[in-house]
Amino acid sequence: MKTTLRATIAVLASAALLGGGFLCWTLVSGPREASSSAPERERTVLEGLPQPVDRVVRSPKRVGPPKGFSPSPGDPVFRLRIPKIQLNTVVVEGVRPQDLVSGPGHYPSCREGFELPLCSHHEEVLPGEKGRVIVSGHRTTYGAPFWDMDALARGDAVIVQTEWGRFVYRVTRQKIIDAAESGSVVKKGKKAEIMFTTCHPRFSAAQRLLVFAELKAT
Numbered sequence: 001m002k003t004t005l006r007a008t009i010a011v012l013a014s015a016a017l018l019g020g021g022f023l024c025w026t027l028v029s030g031p032r033e034a035s036s037s038a039p040e041r042e043r044t045v046l047e048g049l050p051q052p053v054d055r056v057v058r059s060p061k062r063v064g065p066p067k068g069f070s071p072s073p074g075d076p077v078f079r080l081r082i083p084k085i086q087l088n089t090v091v092v093e094g095v096r097p098q099d100l101v102s103g104p105g106h107y108p109s110c111r112e113g114f115e116l117p118l119c120s121h122h123e124e125v126l127p128g129e130k131g132r133v134i135v136s137g138h139r140t141t142y143g144a145p146f147w148d149m150d151a152l153a154r155g156d157a158v159i160v161q162t163e164w165g166r167f168v169y170r171v172t173r174q175k176i177i178d179a180a181e182s183g184s185v186v187k188k189g190k191k192a193e194i195m196f197t198t199c200h201p202r203f204s205a206a207q208r209l210l211v212f213a214e215l216k217a218t
Contacts, residue, residue, distance in 0.1 A: 063128035065164050073113045074099045077106050078127055079161040080135070085148035094118070095136045104137030104145055104196075107186065122188045127160040127167050128215070132189030139198040139209075146198040149211055150174070158194060158213040169194050169213035176200055177208050185210060 071077055071093035081088045095105040095118050108114045109124035125131035137146040158169040172193075177185070185195065192215035200209035 063165055063167075065126050065128075065162070069126070069163075070111070073108075074102075077162070080104065081159040081161070082152070082156070083159075084153075084156040085151055087145060087148075089145050091135055100136070100138060101142055103143070104135050107134035107136060120186045122186070125188060127162050127194070128165055128192070130190075130192045132187060132191075133194040134186065134197065135194065136197045139200075140202055146196065147202070149196060149198055150200070150209055152211050156213075160194070167215055170216045171211060171213045173212050175210040175212070177210065179205060179208060182208055191215075 073094040073096065075093045076090050077093050078091050079089070080091050089103045091104045091106050092099050092102055093106050094108055094114060099105045106126075108119050110116060110119040110121055120134075123131075125133050127133055137149075138144055139146045139149065152171045152174070154171055154173065156171040158171065160167045160169065182197075185197070189195075194213050194215075196211040196213075198209050199205050200207045
C-alpha cells in the first residue's frame with residue numbers, strides 16, 4: 001500500500017513539476033529532460049551490473065576498483081541497498097537527466113563524457129576508497145528512489161555491492177543546505193564515506209538534503 005501510494009504521488013508530482021518547467025534531480029539544476037524508454041534502460045543497467053564477489057570488507061581500509069576502472073556515462077557502477085527505507089537499486093555513472101532515468105547516479109570526475117557543472121575536478125572516489133562517494137537521486141520522479149531518505153537515522157545500514165567487494169556503511173548524520181551552497185559539498189573528503197544528495201523538501205528545489213554514512217567494521 002505504501003509503495004503504491006508513493007508511486008501515485010510521484011507520478012502526479014512529476015506531471016506538476018514538468019508542467020511548471022522545473023525538474024530537480026541533483027546538486028545543481030540542469031535542463032529538463034524526460035525519457036519514454038525508462039523500463040528498457042533499467043533492464044540494460046541490471047544486465048550490465050558486474051557479478052557480485054563473495055567478499056565482505058569489514059574495515060574502513062582502502063579497497064578500490066581494479067586498475068583502469070572508468071565507467072562511461074550511464075554505466076552501472078554498484079548496487080545500493082538501504083534496508084531501513086526498503087531501497088534496492090542500481091547506481092549508474094553520472095548525474096545527467098538521461099543517466100538518472102534508471103536510478104541514482106554516482107557523481108563523476110570531469111573527463112571524457114562528463115562536463116561541468118555535472119562533474120568534479122577532484123579525483124573520483126568509489127566505494128571502499130578513502131574519501132567521499134557522492135550519489136545523487138530523484139526524490140519525487142522516476143520511481144522516487146530517495147523519497148524516504150529523510151527517514152534515515154544514525155546507525156542505519158547502507159550496503160554497497162561492487163565488482164571488487166561488498167561494503168557496509170553506517171549513517172552518521174543528515175544536513176540540510178540551501179541549493180546555492182551545493183558546490184561546497186563536492187569534495188574529496190578525509191573519511192571513507194558515502195554522501196547522498198536529493199532535493200528538500202519534497203516537491204521543492206529550495207534546499208538539498210544530505211545524508212552521510214561512514215564505512216564501518218561490521
